[in-house]
Amino acid sequence: MKDENLFNALIELADDHSILCHRLGEWCGHAPILEEDLALTNMALDLIGTARNLYTYAAEIEGRGRSEDDLAYLRNERQFRNLLMVERPNGDFAHTMLRQLFFAAFMEPYWQAALESRDETLRGIAGKAVKEMGYHIRHAGEWVIRLGDGTEESAQRMQAAMEALHIYVDELFHSSPAAEAAALAGLLPERGALRTAWLENITPILAEARLELPEAPNPQIGGRAGLHGEDLGHILCEMQYLQRSHPGATW
Amino acid sequence: MKEETPLWEVFIRPRNGLAHRHVGSVHAADAVLALDAARDVYTRRGEGNSIWVVPSAAITASDPAHADETFDPTADKIYRHPTFYDIPEDVGHM
Numbered sequence: 001m002k003d004e005n006l007f008n009a010l011i012e013l014a015d016d017h018s019i020l021c022h023r024l025g026e027w028c029g030h031a032p033i034l035e036e037d038l039a040l041t042n043m044a045l046d047l048i049g050t051a052r053n054l055y056t057y058a059a060e061i062e063g064r065g066r067s068e069d070d071l072a073y074l075r076n077e078r079q080f081r082n083l084l085m086v087e088r089p090n091g092d093f094a095h096t097m098l099r100q101l102f103f104a105a106f107m108e109p110y111w112q113a114a115l116e117s118r119d120e121t122l123r124g125i126a127g128k129a130v131k132e133m134g135y136h137i138r139h140a141g142e143w144v145i146r147l148g149d150g151t152e153e154s155a156q157r158m159q160a161a162m163e164a165l166h167i168y169v170d171e172l173f174h175s176s177p178a179a180e181a182a183a184l185a186g187l188l189p190e191r192g193a194l195r196t197a198w199l200e201n202i203t204p205i206l207a208e209a210r211l212e213l214p215e216a217p218n219p220q221i222g223g224r225a226g227l228h229g230e231d232l233g234h235i236l237c238e239m240q241y242l243q244r245s246h247p248g249a250t251w
Numbered sequence: 252m253k254e255e256t257p258l259w260e261v262f263i264r265p266r267n268g269l270a271h272r273h274v275g276s277v278h279a280a281d282a283v284l285a286l287d288a289a290r291d292v293y294t295r296r297g298e299g300n301s302i303w304v305v306p307s308a309a310i311t312a313s314d315p316a317h318a319d320e321t322f323d324p325t326a327d328k329i330y331r332h333p334t335f336y337d338i339p340e341d342v343g344h345m
């Protein structure tokens with residue numbers, strides 16, 4: 001393998017995107033209005049596009065002939081390295097939109113910083129993804145504002161989403177040893193350095209939404225070590241079913 | 252549902268220099284969300300570079316019941332179509 005740290009760091013990022021994509025895809029056909037059904041699946045398509053680029057590049061770095069599909073569909077739960085936040089269930093619209101805002105508000109400055117990467121492929125991936133994340137912040141942010149500062153019920157639901165999800169925020173800023181090494185090599189951004197930028201994205205939205213980010217003295221972490229909640233297993237059951245039942249099936 | 256998410260008419264400009272054209276409508280709670288919805292529903296395949304949304308309620312339409320008196324009087328005024336004029340060749344395409 002050319003660079004095992006970069007491979008592992010890319011898998012972490014790719015897993016974040018593909019698992020969150022799957023979650024958004026679960027809304028397909030279930031959103032309250034057609035417009036939002038399309039908006040959520042549009043965002044899911046942005047995420048799968050980035051995930052594919054990252055898996056493909058990881059497979060290339062690995063150099064063992066695995067494909068993007070092998071990496072997405074033929075790894076087990078403990079081998080997935082996604083953030084715990086992205087595997088959280090969709091819940092209601094408040095949960096889905098707040099989770100999307102938290103994630104996009106991190107990935108937008110992340111890809112912005114990745115535009116300075118020493119790696120040309122990563123600069124390319126970042127250039128496309130940074131614009132998409134800008135839109136995800138805007139769209140999810142508008143919903144967070146309207147639900148947070150909406151009716152009594154919507155405000156309650158938004159508050160419940162905040163209480164449920166804020167414990168997963170800290171993991172955004174943690175780096176695995178692999179990600180740390182990739183950052184030191186100037187290939188990927190240093191995650192811990194992005195807290196200020198994340199807050200700058202989040203703070204005005206939360207203020208308008210009349211929400212506060214609670215302290216999280218015991219944040220939930222473990223995704224990067226493959227320590228997931230029960231939910232990821234259920235996602236993979238559905239996501240990997242076809243390739244597991246019909247190995248090598250193609251369109 | 253209808254009250255919370257009224258109808259908005261969507262206009263898209265395909266390219267700079269062209270006019271915005273009506274492409275359809277979306278339901279949305281307010282103007283900002285209507286713009287997002289229009290983007291997500293009508294520009295998925297690179298259809299444009301500018302979007303307008305207008306509350307459907309703001310549009311005053313001609314009454315189909317009055318179509319005869321509104322439109323028929325123009326039917327026999329063919330002299331309004333400038334098809335009788337000889338255009339000098341030098342002018343080229345008009």
